[in-house]
Amino acid sequence: MKGLTETQIIRVLTNEFASQPGLPLGFNDDVSAIPFSSKSWIIVKTDMLVGSTDVPPGMTVQEAARKAVVATVSDFAAKGVRPRALMVSLGLQAPARKTTVQAIARGLRQAAREYQCKIIGGDTNQADDLVIDIIGVGFANPKTLVRRIGARPGDIIAVTGPFGKTSAGLRLLMSRREKDRVKYPFLVQAVRRPKARLAEGIVLAKSRAATSSTDSSDGLAWSLHQIAQSSKVGINLHTIPVAPEVETFAKEYRLSALDLALYGGEEYELVVTIKPERFHDLKKRVPSLARIGIVEKKPLGVVAHLAGKRVQVKAQGWEHFT
Amino acid sequence: MKGLTETQIIRVLTNEFASQPGLPLGFNDDVSAIPFSSKSWIIVKTDMLVGSTDVPPGMTVQEAARKAVVATVSDFAAKGVRPRALMVSLGLQAPARKTTVQAIARGLRQAAREYQCKIIGGDTNQADDLVIDIIGVGFANPKTLVRRIGARPGDIIAVTGPFGKTSAGLRLLMSRREKDRVKYPFLVQAVRRPKARLAEGIVLAKSRAATSSTDSSDGLAWSLHQIAQSSKVGINLHTIPVAPEVETFAKEYRLSALDLALYGGEEYELVVTIKPERFHDLKKRVPSLARIGIVEKKPLGVVAHLAGKRVQVKAQGWEHFT
Numbered sequence: 338m339k340g341l342t343e344t345q346i347i348r349v350l351t352n353e354f355a356s357q358p359g360l361p362l363g364f365n366d367d368v369s370a371i372p373f374s375s376k377s378w379i380i381v382k383t384d385m386l387v388g389s390t391d392v393p394p395g396m397t398v399q400e401a402a403r404k405a406v407v408a409t410v411s412d413f414a415a416k417g418v419r420p421r422a423l424m425v426s427l428g429l430q431a432p433a434r435k436t437t438v439q440a441i442a443r444g445l446r447q448a449a450r451e452y453q454c455k456i457i458g459g460d461t462n463q464a465d466d467l468v469i470d471i472i473g474v475g476f477a478n479p480k481t482l483v484r485r486i487g488a489r490p491g492d493i494i495a496v497t498g499p500f501g502k503t504s505a506g507l508r509l510l511m512s513r514r515e516k517d518r519v520k521y522p523f524l525v526q527a528v529r530r531p532k533a534r535l536a537e538g539i540v541l542a543k544s545r546a547a548t549s550s551t552d553s554s555d556g557l558a559w560s561l562h563q564i565a566q567s568s569k570v571g572i573n574l575h576t577i578p579v580a581p582e583v584e585t586f587a588k589e590y591r592l593s594a595l596d597l598a599l600y601g602g603e604e605y606e607l608v609v610t611i612k613p614e615r616f617h618d619l620k621k622r623v624p625s626l627a628r629i630g631i632v633e634k635k636p637l638g639v640v641a642h643l644a645g646k647r648v649q650v651k652a653q654g655w656e657h658f659t
Numbered sequence: 660m661k662g663l664t665e666t667q668i669i670r671v672l673t674n675e676f677a678s679q680p681g682l683p684l685g686f687n688d689d690v691s692a693i694p695f696s697s698k699s700w701i702i703v704k705t706d707m708l709v710g711s712t713d714v715p716p717g718m719t720v721q722e723a724a725r726k727a728v729v730a731t732v733s734d735f736a737a738k739g740v741r742p743r744a745l746m747v748s749l750g751l752q753a754p755a756r757k758t759t760v761q762a763i764a765r766g767l768r769q770a771a772r773e774y775q776c777k778i779i780g781g782d783t784n785q786a787d788d789l790v791i792d793i794i795g796v797g798f799a800n801p802k803t804l805v806r807r808i809g810a811r812p813g814d815i816i817a818v819t820g821p822f823g824k825t826s827a828g829l830r831l832l833m834s835r836r837e838k839d840r841v842k843y844p845f846l847v848q849a850v851r852r853p854k855a856r857l858a859e860g861i862v863l864a865k866s867r868a869a870t871s872s873t874d875s876s877d878g879l880a881w882s883l884h885q886i887a888q889s890s891k892v893g894i895n896l897h898t899i900p901v902a903p904e905v906e907t908f909a910k911e912y913r914l915s916a917l918d919l920a921l922y923g924g925e926e927y928e929l930v931v932t933i934k935p936e937r938f939h940d941l942k943k944r945v946p947s948l949a950r951i952g953i954v955e956k957k958p959l960g961v962v963a964h965l966a967g968k969r970v971q972v973k974a975q976g977w978e979h980f981t
Contacts, residue, residue, distance in 0.1 A: 340754020346783050349757060350747075353764035354778045369780030371744045371796060379701055381779070383748040383794055387786040425672075426705040426748070426792045431980050432662020435671060442675035456676045457703070458691030461668050463979035464709040466787035470748045472705055472794050474693060578927045657785035659752050 343657040365567060366485050367412040367551055370477070378482070379476045380418050384408040388467030390652040391603075392655060393510040393528065395518070398437055400529050402444025405469040408554060411453045411533040414475055415552040417542020419485050419535065420473035422448060422457045428464030441469070452535055483542050487549040488568035490611035490634040495616070497534045497607045500557045501583035501594060502527035502602030508590070520526050523582050527604070534607050537623050541607070544622070547614035553606045558599040559654025560608040561639045568610075574630035574641035574650070595643075602655020606654075664699060665979040686805035688807050689734040689873055692799070698803070702740045702797045706730040706825050710789030711978060713925075715832040715850065717840070720759055720789075722851050724766025724802060727791040730876060732774045733855040733927040736793055737874040739805050739864020741857070742795035744779045750786030751808070763791070774857055805864050810932035811869040811957040817938070819856045819929045819947050822879045823905035824849035824917060826923030830912070843903050856929050863929070866944070868937035879942045880921040880974025882930040883961045892930075896952035896963035896972070915971075924977020 341349070351364040361378065362370045373378040383433055386405035396404075406423065413420045425445060429437070430624070449456050454473070462468075506528035509518050518525050534552075541547040549568055553560045557578075565572045579587075579598040587594035610617060620626050630641070639650035663671070671684040683700065684692045685821075692700040708714070708727035718726075726747065735742045747767060751759070771778050776795070785976035790858075830839050840847050856874075863869040871890055875882045879900075887894045901920040907918035932954055933941060942948050952963070962970035 340761060343783055343785075345757075346751065346760050348747075349760045349785070350749075350764050350781070353761070353768055359778050359780055360777070364780060369744070369746060371779065373695070373798070379796060381744070381746055381794070381796055383746045383780070383782050383792070385748040385782050385784045385790070385792065386749055387784050387790075389787045390785045398701055422703070424691060424703055424705045424794065426707040427668075427672075427793075428707060428709055428750075428788070428790060429980075433980055435663055435667075436752055437767055438663060438668050438671045439675070442672050444674055455679050455682070457682055457693065457706070458686060459672070460707050460792075461665055461672070462707045463710050463712045464788045464790065465711045466750070466790075468707070468709075468750060468786065468790050468792075470707065470782075470790075470792045471703070472703070472746065472748075474701060474703055474796070476695070506702050514837070524781070569787075585846075591831060643802065657783070658751075658755055 340658060353600045362445045362484065367415045376478055378479050378580055380477050382409050383470060383472045385470040387467060395510045396466045396529050399440040399444035402441040403448040403472045404531055406445060406448030407469040407531050407533045407605060409473040410535055411552040411554060413475055414533045414535040415607050417481060417538045418475045418477040419539060420452065420454045420475045422455050422474045424472040425459035426470040428466065430438035430465065430467060433582030439579065452533065464625060465485055480651050481542050483547045483550040485549055485551050485563055485567040486659050488570050488632045489548055489565050489578055490570060490618050491613055492548050492610040492632040493613050493616045493628050494572060494630040494632060495609050495611055495626050495628050497537050497576050499578045499580035500604055500606065501598035501601060502580050503604040504597045505583050505586045521586055524586060531605050533605050538627065540622050541609055544619055545581060546612050546619050548610045548612060550609040551606055553604050553608050554602065556602045556654030557608065557651050560638065561650065563651040564608065564610060565636065565639055569636050571633040571635045571637040572630055572639040573633050576629050577641060578627055578629050599650060601651050626640050662980060668920065674795050683730055684747055684806065684914040688823050689737045700801050702799050704734045705730050705792060705794045707790060707792040715829055717832045720853050721762040721766035724763040724791055725770040726853055727793045728767060728770030728929060729855045732794040732857055733874040733876060735797055736855045736857040736860035737872045737929050738859045739803060740797045740799040741861060742776045742797045742969050743797045744777050746794040747778060747781035748792040749781065750788065750790030752785045752787065752789060753785050774855065776885050784882055797975045803864050804868045805872040807871055807873050807885055807889040810871055810886050810892050810954045812892060812954050813935055813938065814870050814932040814954040815935050815938045815950050816952040816954060817931050817948050817950050818900050819859050821900045822876060822926055823900035823920035823923060824902050825926040827905050827908045827920045843908055846908060853926050859947065860929055862944050863931060864937060866941055868934050868941050870934060872931040875926050876924060878924045878976030879930065880961065880972050881974065883972065884974040886930065886932065887961055891957040893950055893956050893957045894961040895944050895955050895961040898951050899963060900949055900951050921972060922975050
């Protein structure tokens with residue numbers, strides 16, 4: 338029997354809930370918001386890591402727990418908001434071994450330290466699958482929070498780093514050949530020890546030069562389409578930011594480096610649009626920032642012009658249930 | 660191999676995190692808090708429902724989704740705080756059927772309407788088990804929030820309703836005999852359509868007459884022990900509040916009605932301690948409030964004196980991984 342895809346599930350759910358008034362960010366942004374005062378919103382995000390689908394072979398439980406936090410922090414990073422507190426809801430398979438619980442605790446604590454947020458509570462349950470649901474809570478001034486909506490024609494499209502590392506790394510982890518993993522440690526590490534661009538996101542938001550932003554946890558192509566759709570603009574890329582090791586890897590395995598970079602996922606870079614007159618200045622403060630294209634008025638999706646050829650970028654990405 | 664119990668897992672986790680300073684409610688209360696200003700805390704709670712362990716036969720997916728919200732709202736009720744917003748993290752088995760997703764959405768919306776809170780966002784994942792993690796967010800004045808700590812010798816122990824319904828109802832749902840379920844609809848409904856005592860909890864907190872409070876989701880005995888331990892007092896009961904239908908059910912099935920009432924779980928009544936001079940007045944405003952005992956100075960656990968006999972109430976309750 339054919340089931341719903343993740344996108345279809347989300348559509349069924351949001352159709353049911355979206356009629357509620359007073360949701361300042363709607364259902365389609367990286368985080369949710371609760372207005373507290375005119376100057377302050379409570380920002381909340383929940384991101385669930387599931388053992389059977391999100392933890393590849395070769396990733397330890399400690400790494401999985403750390404990564405669960407990174408995924409939630411990354412959404413805060415995209416909005417330029419610092420998460421203050423984390424809640425942890427766990428589902429553990431029985432019997433629950435002490436070493437497993439300790440490894441989870443270590444991974445969570447490690448990530449909390451990296452991003453300077455406190456673990457303030459949680460819930461523990463028995464389940465048939467490993468489940469680590471991380472809830473982040475923070476405060477934001479609605480004026481500095483960077484939304485998905487807001488990109489304007491002429492804005493520069495930029496990313497905080499190169500892409501394709503996690504889709505290549507995931508292939509290496511799924512492969513049986515140990516020596517391939519040894520050859521590309523940087524790609525394997527991208528999956529096992531991802532980093533959220535929190536510091537960069539906060540600088541971008543404070544600068545007020547970013548007009549829209551999202552993280553790339555569902556892949557670069559998907560993120561670009563999200564910004565294009567939310568802001569009702571088109572996106573024209575002059576380059577696809579492929580990581581150098583991904584080029585090498587793709588050549589060796591006869592894969593398309595562009596596809597690895599565009600249609601991967603769980604790659605926690607930020608995809609932002611920036612006021613053109615501010616890019617040069619901002620680049621000094623966020624050195625990893627790379628210009629990859631421009632926002633266009635006509636909402637004709639996402640297009641790339643590479644070596645004189647026009648390439649349509651598909652609205653595809655990391656999706657569960659496929 | 661013998662694994663850790665839920666209590667042991669929580670101990671491992673809190674040992675790892677409890678060294679963090681500045682947790683106003685610690686790890687042992689019904690909810691977590693983030694100080695926002697001197698007059699306002701952000702209150703957060705996460706409660707995960709898991710299909711394989713929390714959804715008995717005969718409970719529909721819609722009922723399970725509604726119950727997941729009730730479990731989170733109940734913790735807010737115990738603190739006298741209204742949850743303003745809910746986040747929903749879902750784990751769904753593949754293939755995900757549209758009717759299942761719609762039933763979940765209906766259950767969530769129904770509960771959100773009952774407790775007047777908004778669903779503001781969430782996350783969807785593929786998993787080997789049904790997972791519905793409900794996160795509640797609210798605001799509280801730290802002065803009116805009722806903690807687990809705070810019970811004083813001489814305070815009256817009271818509950819918002821009778822007990823044993825869910826442990827009896829669960830037995831009926833697990834039984835193969837359809838006619839037993841028809842005979843005790845009230846007990847079956849207690850499991851399938853539980854209610855959180857939010858209105859009662861808010862009145863209790865506003866009155867400033869409640870000195871401590873917790874919900875009874877892990878059972879009456881466990882809740883009493885939590886209050887006794889947190890407040891460093893003893894508890895002396897003069898009655899065990901058994902629901903009348905539970906008495907009848909227990910007689911028919913030759914079970915101990917007292918055990919059903921004491922050691923059940925997922926029964927969302929409130930267990931509170933109340934300043935003795937205020938009880939009479941408060942009872943008028945919360946008619947379901949029933950006096951069951953008194954707080955004593957000596958921290959000798961929880962004891963009941965029933966028909967002249969002294970009964971030690973064990974620190975036992977609903978626990979996963981057992």
